Amino acid sequence: MTEEGIDLQADVLIIGGGMAACWAAIAAAQAGADVLLVDKGFVGTSGVTATGGPNHWWVAPEPGKREAAVEERHARSFGLAERHWMARIIEESWIALPTLARYYPFGGDGRGGTFYPGVRGPEYMRALRRYATDAGVRILDHHPALELLVHDDGSVAGAAGHGRLTGQSWRARAGAVIMATGGCAFRSGLIGSHGNTGDGLLMAAEAGAALSGMEFSVSYSLSPAWNSTRTLPYFAARFFDQDGRELDIPPPIGGEGAHLRALASAMLAGPVIADLSDAPDGLKPILRRIQPASPTPFERRGLDIFRDRFEIKLFGEGTVRGTGGLQVVDAHCQTSLSGLYAAGDSATRELVAGATSGGGAQNAAWALTSGRIAGAAAAARAKRDGRRLGAAARAVGQAGLRPAASPRPVDLKAVLPVVQHATIGYDDALWRSAPKLARARDALDGAWRLLADHDQGVGLDRGGLREHAAMIAAARWVTAAAHRRDESRGMHMRADRPATDAALASRLLTGGTDKVWTRFETPALQEAAA
């Protein structure tokens, strides 16, 4: 390396800059740790929370109420969620959100009280940034991590990356590392997700971490074809084909699979047009005050959102609204790697949502809670074991950084269609089958070999290259898990196995980079398959 680099250190290193990363940073700093947070983008605008409006699961601690809420959602988790985790995210959200009042302008609840559970993305992330900064967190924006550093004993020692505004490489050592880089939306165009390319999943898997629930990654968000927006205005939409014939689309809530499959079928046949004139009358005059960015793409095209008809598209959400992510092995959000914790969408959300998305409420409560838990646990570990700066640490990134064979440039533009076809292509994702998954596996293995064997980024290019490597890797885990789970369960819908198999009520792990593996978490299932 001839370029200039900087050496950093901290008790706790946090990789990522969305809501989970910020809650983790705040919790770690409040526990007394010296905290360094590195984000690929800007803490405040990075990730899908910044453009969204997360609603946190919110149930008052009244007798029986939380237990009932947990039971109701647990029954919808297809047997893969855990009640104690669900109770925990309700309690943590209830405690944490009001502490944001110094930084976030909470409004009223319409009944004279304060409305805490739902927050608007840009204001929420602005508040979390200020909260973290005041708590003493050092934030480095535009400092993407490219790879993890690992001790000889296999535990995680830090990370290395690139400052994209400074042009400097960086290397950070820490007593504990938290991965909070978000999910992977496979560059679908989903609002806020351009940077959500699964970078953290790849970095962790290269160091040997396991993932869980990657087959639960089939989710889409409806938007105008030209701009992915929030979905609030579309819930009462009517749909038409290009000849103006109304389409018979099942409603969006209560059977998401049927709704998505009906829309996707229509889109595979031709353009689908939406008409929002049936939207609640109460919404029309105040949409702008709730979600200012929702009417914006319409107005700037000269359209009236509630009067004019327009073409729509389904934007893939991958593991962002899907549940898959790094396996969590203990009550402290530790991954299967010692010293590496996971928070938010980079961690599996199966613990609270099982085989479903969990909707907005559980997702945000999970991001907040896993962040706070990981932050506190990482601080405790760093306090106990120190930063171990005397121990050797080696960088373990491979694809795109250290090619396995002779370096030569690879056409990245050819990679993305292969990845997207397998993960968010309507037919391949919503009607999965063994033959389709086998074809996807072969195509993705080819793309992976090409990139991992030959491509080597320099300077700024390394970021884009690693993003592509991460998307291929994530697509391979999704495909392998979907193939292995020989049934339908929740958002994992196999056209060739439409029934749910009671014997497969276990979380499914996957991982590996050059060679992808899968394994059911329940030991008995694993032995039965062996």
Next chain:
Amino acid sequence: MIAHIFEDRCTACQACVSACPTHVLDAGPDGAPRIARLDQCQTCFLCELHCEADAIYVGPDQRQPEAISPEAILASGHLGRLRHDHGWDREPEPGSTGHLHDFWQLGPLLREGAEIAARRYSERQASDRA
């Protein structure tokens, strides 16, 4: 995608360069930032929100750049509108519950929309059977 930076309004603070989560902009050495990597623009409008001078305009199409003249942008009245709607250009009115006064209605209105769709669907199914 980001369509235009009004150099006459830009204060060269470079806040948009920093705020852009996808590294679309490069700092201008002495003046307005440069749109350097438009292909990375996700049309999130967040640069507009972080521009206190209302000097940057994002076009509505995320699939490709659109040609729009600075005069047309100014005439549209949309420049700075989003920041205003968020309330980031002013303090809330005294005595009000703030710029997020109506935000609590998001959930109820979302559910109402879904109920409208469900009701319409079941009526349609019933009339098809009749």
